[in-house]
Amino acid sequence: MNFNKVILAGRLTRDPESREVTTKNGPTTVTDYTLAVSDGRKGSKTNFIDCVAWGRTGEFAKKWLAKGRSILVVGSWESDSFTGKEGGRVKVNRCRVNEHHFTDEKFNANSDQVRDDDFFVTLASQPEAPSAPDDGFIVIPDDAPEDGLPFA
16 A cells, blocks of 8 residues: 655745646646744754645645745655756655645735635646535536445
């Protein structure tokens, strides 16, 4: 059995940096930032974790996150290597973010007052769903195959 899930809570050390890249599905937003994370004990070491968010999650990070913002992220751990500018191999480790959750009480971003109880953000690279009432329920079509449902 393999399992790769990362949950981190911390503060952004800098404003996110975004860029557009071309993928096989067309252009998409990629946003990078760093989280300062510690275990909360007095005198404990702070870790600086590089994070990357793709697609709609990257667009969200670009719009709403800023230096000092306290967030919780859910994602997976990535290890990669590439040839650097000087020809040597460079290894990178980072969290590939699938979800952002606000953890600070309020924050002023893009001139709007944002409160964490106004947002529960789970943005993955999924197509836009049709508008529906925000009652916590989803509509399952009558012709949906039973083997694709999480319950049966």
